[in-house]
Amino acid sequence: MPTVALAPVEVIAGRYEVKAPLGEGGMGAVFRVLDRELDEEVALKVLHSDLANTPEALHRFRREVKLARRVTHPNVARTYDLGLDESRRFITMELLRGESLAKSAREGVALGEALRVAAGVARGLAAAHAEGVVHRDLKPENVMLCGERVVITDFGIARAERAAPGEREAHATVAVIGTPAYMSPEQVEGLAGDGRSDVYALGVVLFELLTKRLPFEGETAIAVATARLLRDAPDPRTFVEVPDGVADLIMRTLSRRREERPDAQTMVDAIDELRGLGGASDGAFRGPGFGLGSEAFAELGQQSSTLESRDVRVAPFDGGATHAALAADLTRAVEDAVATDKSIRLVRGNLPFPDSRTSSAGVSAPPVARITRGDGRTVSSGDLGAPPAMRPSTIPEAPPSGAGASSLTPRSLASRAQVIEGTVRVSGPNARVRVRLLDTNGAVMDVDRIDAPAADGFDLEDLVADRSLALVRKRFTAGRRGPAGPLAPRFERAREHYERFDLGNLLIALRELEMLHAEAPDDAYITSLLANALVRRWAQEGATEAALLARAEDLTLRALDADTDIPDAYYAMASVRQAQGDVFGCFRAALEAQRRGPRFYEAHHIIGSILFEVGHIADGLRRIELAARLGPKAVVVQMRLANAVALMGDRTRSEEILLRVREEAGPLSTVVAELDSAAWYGDQKYALDLAERVMGAPAGASWRRSEPILRAFADGSLDKPQTREAFRSMTTDRTAPTRRAAMHRVAADFLARLEMYDDALDHLTKVSQMPVMIYLTWLDKSPSLDPVRAEPKFAEARAKVAARVASMGF
Numbered sequence: 001m002p003t004v005a006l007a008p009v010e011v012i013a014g015r016y017e018v019k020a021p022l023g024e025g026g027m028g029a030v031f032r033v034l035d036r037e038l039d040e041e042v043a044l045k046v047l048h049s050d051l052a053n054t055p056e057a058l059h060r061f062r063r064e065v066k067l068a069r070r071v072t073h074p075n076v077a078r079t080y081d082l083g084l085d086e087s088r089r090f091i092t093m094e095l096l097r098g099e100s101l102a103k104s105a106r107e108g109v110a111l112g113e114a115l116r117v118a119a120g121v122a123r124g125l126a127a128a129h130a131e132g133v134v135h136r137d138l139k140p141e142n143v144m145l146c147g148e149r150v151v152i153t154d155f156g157i158a159r160a161e162r163a164a165p166g167e168r169e170a171h172a173t174v175a176v177i178g179t180p181a182y183m184s185p186e187q188v189e190g191l192a193g194d195g196r197s198d199v200y201a202l203g204v205v206l207f208e209l210l211t212k213r214l215p216f217e218g219e220t221a222i223a224v225a226t227a228r229l230l231r232d233a234p235d236p237r238t239f240v241e242v243p244d245g246v247a248d249l250i251m252r253t254l255s256r257r258r259e260e261r262p263d264a265q266t267m268v269d270a271i272d273e274l275r276g277l278g279g280a281s282d283g284a285f286r287g288p289g290f291g292l293g294s295e296a297f298a299e300l301g302q303q304s305s306t307l308e309s310r311d312v313r314v315a316p317f318d319g320g321a322t323h324a325a326l327a328a329d330l331t332r333a334v335e336d337a338v339a340t341d342k343s344i345r346l347v348r349g350n351l352p353f354p355d356s357r358t359s360s361a362g363v364s365a366p367p368v369a370r371i372t373r374g375d376g377r378t379v380s381s382g383d384l385g386a387p388p389a390m391r392p393s394t395i396p397e398a399p400p401s402g403a404g405a406s407s408l409t410p411r412s413l414a415s416r417a418q419v420i421e422g423t424v425r426v427s428g429p430n431a432r433v434r435v436r437l438l439d440t441n442g443a444v445m446d447v448d449r450i451d452a453p454a455a456d457g458f459d460l461e462d463l464v465a466d467r468s469l470a471l472v473r474k475r476f477t478a479g480r481r482g483p484a485g486p487l488a489p490r491f492e493r494a495r496e497h498y499e500r501f502d503l504g505n506l507l508i509a510l511r512e513l514e515m516l517h518a519e520a521p522d523d524a525y526i527t528s529l530l531a532n533a534l535v536r537r538w539a540q541e542g543a544t545e546a547a548l549l550a551r552a553e554d555l556t557l558r559a560l561d562a563d564t565d566i567p568d569a570y571y572a573m574a575s576v577r578q579a580q581g582d583v584f585g586c587f588r589a590a591l592e593a594q595r596r597g598p599r600f601y602e603a604h605h606i607i608g609s610i611l612f613e614v615g616h617i618a619d620g621l622r623r624i625e626l627a628a629r630l631g632p633k634a635v636v637v638q639m640r641l642a643n644a645v646a647l648m649g650d651r652t653r654s655e656e657i658l659l660r661v662r663e664e665a666g667p668l669s670t671v672v673a674e675l676d677s678a679a680w681y682g683d684q685k686y687a688l689d690l691a692e693r694v695m696g697a698p699a700g701a702s703w704r705r706s707e708p709i710l711r712a713f714a715d716g717s718l719d720k721p722q723t724r725e726a727f728r729s730m731t732t733d734r735t736a737p738t739r740r741a742a743m744h745r746v747a748a749d750f751l752a753r754l755e756m757y758d759d760a761l762d763h764l765t766k767v768s769q770m771p772v773m774i775y776l777t778w779l780d781k782s783p784s785l786d787p788v789r790a791e792p793k794f795a796e797a798r799a800k801v802a803a804r805v806a807s808m809g810f
Helices: 055-070 102-107 111-130 195-211 221-230 244-253 264-274 294-305 324-340 381-385 410-415 457-476 485-499 503-519 524-540 546-562 567-579 583-596 601-614 617-630 635-647 651-665 671-681 684-694 702-715 720-730 737-753 757-768 776-781 783-788 792-807
Strands: 016-024 028-035 040-047 079-085 088-093 143-146 149-152 311-314 370-372 378-380 418-427 430-438 444-453
Touching: 016 040, 028 088, 055 079, 055 088, 102 195, 111 143, 111 149, 111 195, 111 264, 111 546, 195 244, 195 264, 244 264, 244 546, 264 546, 311 324, 324 418, 324 457, 418 457, 430 457, 444 457, 485 503, 485 524, 503 524, 524 546, 524 567, 546 567, 567 583, 567 601, 567 737, 583 601, 601 617, 601 635, 601 776, 617 635, 635 651, 635 671, 635 776, 651 671, 671 684, 671 702, 671 737, 671 783, 684 702, 702 720, 702 737, 720 737, 720 757, 737 757, 737 783, 757 783, 757 792, 776 792, 783 792
Parallel strands: 311 418
Antiparallel strands: 016 028, 028 040, 040 088, 079 088, 143 149, 370 378, 418 430, 430 444
């Protein structure tokens, strides 16, 4: 077939200046051209000259344009126009900058990338099929990877499933059209294909991406094509390790009987399920209770906003005069266990209600004690049997949060804390420990009795501590949060190191989790936490090691395949999506986590943060507040709450929260949140204090570079070039996208405070172009940005962010 030749600088139809050839196919050649009228580059496809005068080819050429123009979707290449230049027929199309999927198909890709690509192709096919258009030649060469965008190209042999009224069907006798390796069985037989023929081809592509081979092979194209008529496709698990859910989906798409294959939209939903995004594809935000039910969410919020909190006090265990030392040891063991558990918080202070210990059967009751209540009154433990309403007094309510109120006093903490209490008795060689969990009114919520040898002191302490924690977790968590059996203690130690955030502890956690994963590769809890730890390491080490993130995604997908009922796997997927800059994917995965764990504070934290940022302020704050109550020891959640209330103008409450976090987690634990606050408050003394603390940060911490800026702001010694360079280094590409966006926001805030308005607007422009930037509330509420809000650049940046938020359906 003769080659279409166009010389550079040649102008087609007086409008399109040829720049370079892009490729050639069965119907024509494609060139990169400059549209002189619009001053932008497009792709131009010219029909082969020997086909230009063929009526059928011309008909197909016209139909290609008509069909392609009917499909408008981000995953389908856009077609613009049909034209004639002398005897040359051409169409103009969107110019795609990227590479075809062909190389990836030959070399193979990671599981997460394969599913991402397949999801994009399936979405494009679903849009085409909804318009009655079937591609009929889907293959890796007809799929373009343009950054994060996956685009189906070349509808050159597409046909309508139904001819338009009065239009002659192009193929009254159906010809075998397509590429043999990717044809469906019905296409090989010469039968009319439909959308499920494209789904078959997508199944072949997904098989190839994962296994680096085709499901059917042969010496000739005919042998390859006919093999699918004679036998079923092989299972991809024959060649590589693939999660069962993925393999099952591929096998369904490769069914010889088209009625057994899913359609393209079902394929989208199935892949989203496998990726931890739920099955409601492209669903818009549906309110704060989405995924839980508005009534259930309201009930959960009401429960968590009462005195029934996640704060726990350990009352001194009572061993009587004889076993007081053993009782004291058990008290300390339980306190230590509570103090190190992430999901609850140990508080100290006087009992807010009378001690409720009563005697166990067969054991003498302890002597009557005088107990000091949180309101300063004393009562006798003999009053314990009375219902809460009949006791000497009621519990004082904690003062409301907000300006002028503090939630940090021992009295307020104790008055909203639950209590673990116990009695210890020894009879012969055996000890009996009775443990009770009391609610904030002193009512007994749960009881456990432990019988064990008294001589094994350390073992008894560990047993009582574990069983005491179990009482709390059973009532106040979404269920088990780790593997059962002998792996549980090692897993909890790894989790403790993981929660400490710094890289040293993170590496310790990773070593332990890698060993646990080797011993229990199918445990979804271990796999999920390992994935989260890899994401955190990727972010802390500069976000440059793509293999870490790819492995984290692979592990998460396998955790989801192993157990779809635990929220941990979906939270891991939310972390992966956030690291990838996929905000809506992160949101959807968090919703799935919340569905499976209504008290899973990590999910409420992500959902609330995103809602708050996109402008659903009340709903977002409600979620963040709930997350903070459910996870009182989670530093990142408390910082998020402090940041949100500070932005809304409640400085007093924000500082109270940050003070409490610093007291529990150290002076550097709140620096990230306080960088925002320093700019918003415009408080020089605050900035100087923060600068002193920042100097104690690890040398590699990105926010340590803010120290000279904070000092300059505090004492007025502004060096503009130095300030610009400091913020440039803080916003380098060698950080995770979300962290880089946060640093751009900090830069804009500080530069505006320092009256470097052009520089502030430059950072606003840059952050507005980042896919992860959705923080409309900051743009609208930050007091630092007041001087630049009237500027056109600010309006343009906000418009970009608002359009991005709207496109996500929020």
